Structure formats: C-alpha cells, structure tokens
Amino acid sequence: MVEPTSSPTGYRLLLPSDWVQVPLRQGEPEEAVRSIVTSAFTRIPADVPRDKLTPLRLELERRLRAAVADARKAKALEMYLPIRLSGETNLGASIIVSEALLPTRTDSNGTTTHVSDPAETALQLVSGDRAADMDVSSGEVDGALAVRRERVAPPAADRGAELASRRVDYFVSVPGDPGRWFVAAFSTIGAGDPRDDLADALVEWFDALMTTFRWSWA
Structure with missing residues (x-):
C-alpha cells in the first residue's frame, strides 16, 4: 500500500x-x-x-x-x-469523536518523550494495564492501524451517570501524521443493563458503523 x-x-x-x-x-x-x-x-x-x-x-x-x-x-x-425514540425504548447511546493524547516512554536517562510510531502506540494500547474485563484487539480501519477497546464503566452519579454503561473505543492512527490518533468512543446503557440484549445489539451496530469509516482529503 x-x-x-x-x-x-x-x-x-x-x-x-x-x-x-x-x-x-x-x-x-x-x-x-x-x-x-x-x-x-x-x-x-x-x-x-x-x-x-x-x-x-x-x-x-x-x-x-x-x-x-x-x-x-x-x-x-x-x-x-x-x-x-426507537419504538418505546430510548436508545440511551452516544458517540464522541476526539483526538487521543499520545502515550509516553521514559528512557534510561529518565527523559520522557511521546511515542510517535503508530505500531508502538497500538502495542501499548493492547498490552498496557487495563481492567480484567476489558477486551482489547487491533486491526485496520480504512487502511489505518487501529485498536478497539471494550469495557463496562461503573455508574458515576457525580457526573449524572446513574447506570453502568457499555463502552467501545476505536483508536485509529491518522495516515501521514503518526503523532495523531482519531478516537470514536461509543457508550450505551442498553435497556438498563450494559450487558443486556439491547446493549449487545448496539455494540454490534457500532462495530458495523465503523466499517463505513473513511478518511477525507481536501
């Protein structure tokens, strides 16, 4: 390529x-x-x-x-x-798009620098510290190296989140600019349980949606 x-x-x-x-x-x-x-x-x-x-x-x-x-x-x-609304059920879902902060590495002299190689960044995202129930995998999105991360986030009443939520994040390296990563973060509460059938269906839908992702150039 x-x-x-x-x-x-x-x-x-x-x-x-x-x-x-x-x-x-x-x-x-x-x-x-x-x-x-x-x-x-x-x-x-x-x-x-x-x-x-x-x-x-x-x-x-x-x-x-x-x-x-x-x-x-x-x-x-x-x-x-x-x-x-979908029928009588509020989907209770969202997608947030942002840019990721690059991970850092510390050399033998104690100097901290950003990781600029997409493959190394992906490796850190896949193999780094994470919760036991977090699922992480790597692949490609529109020809760019990508990491998919899935987990269940606990309620956070102080931020208005009374229910646990299912989270799926896609980290996609930006072609031609190894210092930037595109992030699409999906969240749903399902029908009140982040592991219920509705949540499963919505996660499948989001994965299918990401297969339609395409970069655009001016």
Whole structure:
C-alpha cells in the first residue's frame, strides 16, 4: 500500500438518519440540543397533558446539556446522538469523536518523550494495564492501524451517570501524521443493563458503523 504524503482533513461515517451530529468546536451545540429534544417529543400524542411532558422535556434537555458540557471539557470534536425514540425504548447511546493524547516512554536517562510510531502506540494500547474485563484487539480501519477497546464503566452519579454503561473505543492512527490518533468512543446503557440484549445489539451496530469509516482529503 502506498503511504500517503499528506494527512486527511476529515472523515465520513454513514450514520442512520435518526442520529444527529452535535458540533463541539464549531457551530451551535445549544441549537443541536434543542433540535434533539424537539425531535424526541414529536411522536408523543398531542392529547398528553403538557404538565406531564414539561418536566420530562426539561430533564432530557438538562442531561443532554451536561453530556455536551462534559464532551467539550474533554476537548472532543463532535458528539453524535439519536434524535428520536426507537419504538418505546430510548436508545440511551452516544458517540464522541476526539483526538487521543499520545502515550509516553521514559528512557534510561529518565527523559520522557511521546511515542510517535503508530505500531508502538497500538502495542501499548493492547498490552498496557487495563481492567480484567476489558477486551482489547487491533486491526485496520480504512487502511489505518487501529485498536478497539471494550469495557463496562461503573455508574458515576457525580457526573449524572446513574447506570453502568457499555463502552467501545476505536483508536485509529491518522495516515501521514503518526503523532495523531482519531478516537470514536461509543457508550450505551442498553435497556438498563450494559450487558443486556439491547446493549449487545448496539455494540454490534457500532462495530458495523465503523466499517463505513473513511478518511477525507481536501
């Protein structure tokens, strides 16, 4: 395979129409949140009393704003969220796109430097310290070296996460720029249990989605 002489300027994912992108560095995240909340309530019958809907709507908006704030604090690039309900089940899922911090190595003189070789970075991600129930594997995404990491994260009530969640992260080396890694982080609570059938199905869906990932050049 011919190595690229320049790095890509973006990426593409073939997301279903019921998912929306929330821009975190450019654009208007607040507008996207309002659109998601509005879409989520469009299927509710008109005869449902407003006094019952308003608290639910406000709570959904609060949770989305908190999720966006956390993602922006982590310097994420974009967030993807489902904009309406699936049947009677709220998907309770998200995808956050960001750039990874490079791991470091310390030489015999005690000097710490960033690891710039993608293969060495992937090796550290695969073989480094991790929880016993974390599944890590390596492969390729659109011709680039990639590492897939899956785990179950415990509840974090202080951050508004009352339930445990299933997490799948894809770390993809950026062609032509060994110092950068693209990260797509998927999270779902399933139907309330991160290991239930819905969570399994959504993880399979996310893995299938990542097969549609393509780099784009200007």
